[in-house]
Amino acid sequence: MSNPRRTLGLLGVLALTISACSSGGSASSAPASAAPSAAPSAAASAPASAAAEPVTIDWWHIATGDPGKADFAAIAKAYEAAHPNVKIKITVTENEAFKTKLSATPADAYPDLFQSWGGGTMAAQADAGLLQDITAAVAPWKDTVNAGAMSIYQYKGVQYGIPWDMGMIGFWYNKDLFTKAGITSPPKTWDEYLAALPKLKAAGVAPLAIAGKDKWPSMHLWSYLLLRNGGGDALSQMIQTGDWNTDACTKAGQAVLALNALDPYQKGYASADYNSEAASVGNGKAAMELMGQWAPSVQKDQSIGKKGLGDKLGWFAFPTVTGGAGAATDGIGGGNGIAVSKNAPPEAIDFLQFFMSKENQNKLNTDGVGLSTTVGTETTVTDPNLQQVLAGRGAATFMQLYLDQATSGPLAAAFNDATVALFLGKSTPEKACQALTDAAKK
């Protein structure tokens, strides 16, 4: 150490190591750091968007698998070709990771366009001043998009995003197993539904698959029971006032306990995640699941040999509850959309219009990426089950966005936590309703 030259040499090595480490660090976080760095340049060029001023649009989406990923890239490329000054920078992140990543992104680094489910989380983003009022910008073409779906991306009368996929939750069932159990037509009432479960059990399958670890699949079941018992107005009322100590809420809980008494769930349901729920249906071990429009593709993906149920798969709407205020055509649904951040350039909204064009949306429909919300694309949905979902969406007399999306924060989490406790037999209807009321106050 006493040799100064050696000390210097060591320092040099140290400096090299540090620079190597730091460059390695920034490389690994490239998607995160590169994206924000592009945003200011896009924002800077926005005011002076005259002619050929180069513009970069940052777009974060969650279609990690094909065909969605490839389709989105192709649409972006087509737009770039038509607008040589625009560059669209896509960052793809997995669903859960996306939520964490976005919540860790500082306000000035938000991507111009990003995945959104509308509802409560979007409202919280709007309240924080992260989103752009695009009401006027989309006014010329807003009627080309399904109005009900558009309303999910409005908050206090202001449009903040555009939906490109919208469906309705219903029961996806295995026709062969139903036939084997001697059930000739899907149940229309909740009593018929409960009567069908022992028959399926007797046929040697688990009647209903849920996911105790991921919680939300059974939360949707409870939500539907609440909607059928109380009706759409009562449900909207509960969301608005935050008072869940209601007759409909208690009745929904009681219905869950009655369902539990039949022990209809698949083995290991308490710790199952959604993928394993889908696998048990896709492999024919469970007869049905209550799920959104993506169910067939996930069943296929998770089943042995990636075959899924194919023609054996059927769909029916949630049964009606005798004496309940809800109609058979009231639905719970939702889907995917794109939100526009505060600093997004006008080109980003122009791109959204292009994205929502019939041509692009028909492609997404035929590839099964989503159920398009663009008016006039319904005919390109060819799968008979998805056609039924579309028909349900079209005929809906009331459409409630998924409760954990319609709300945000503690209440959204409480929907999942309080209801899964009911399904696992560790709570009472009254306790669940009280937990929701408490969470709404937080």
Place this chain on the structure above:
Amino acid sequence: MFRSQGRESSSGPRLPGKWLTISLFLAPALVVYLVFVIIPIIQAAHFSLYKWNGLGPLEDFIGLANYQVALASEVFWQAVGNNVLVIVLSLLLQIPFSLGLAILLNRRFPGRAIFRLLFFVPYVLSEAITGIVFSLLLQPDALVDSGLKGIGLEGLIQDWLGNTDIVMLTLFVIISWKYFGFHMILLLAGLQGIPREIEEAALIDGAGRRQAFRYVTLPLIGPTLRVSVFLSVIGALQLFDLVWVMTGGGPLTATTTMAVNMFKSGFEEQQMGYGSALAVLLFLCALVVALLYQRFVLRRDIDGAVTAYNG
């Protein structure tokens, strides 16, 4: 301590350039430590005083209310209980088991190196991979269940990850599986540092094997054992990855640890302020445990090292 400091200060003025060297070498580590440890801790403490959903500006100052809510919440104490359970079980089962294996593997027998390697392999896996592998093995009717069936122990089959009464024990077994090899290697290194003559001398003096272990071997691997216990306790306090991957803290809150509770509150419930308060509480727990342990248990080891250095 005194003597060593005295020696340094006497040699200090001789080389003014020495301080330059020291600060140059220290600066990078110090900067990294500041940016990634000290500043985030201060930030978390700051956030914890606000009701904040992670979006928008910090405006809603609520003092220590987040801490009050945390200390009054059932989930918080359940999480603390789960952490304590893992600590206690680790000390009672995992460390003694590792010590036993280390003693066995310290003897000469054919294939010793292979066993050492095999037992160490689980530690090399990441917690996420361990979690996924065991999730698959513990599925109903999967390898664990069919294995038990195969040897006629069907009666022992449980809903390993779904039964709220036993899921914490299931996780403990997996944690032990992953970390016993690490403690075994540590203790093995400690055992190999004991000169064989000392044990031989004890045996020649008429001590039984048990006595030799109790009065010679155990005190001599004391320093290693104390470090092993320390790492085990701190690891158990921070338990997160494996739990998050396997159960997400569930079913319900059965396997929620302090770190899981923090993550869920912060990111899932979007209560960043409350989550930060939980983070601060976890930090304080770990800090207090670490300081007390250093002060009262590791002290003689550290003192011993310094004395030996001077001597």
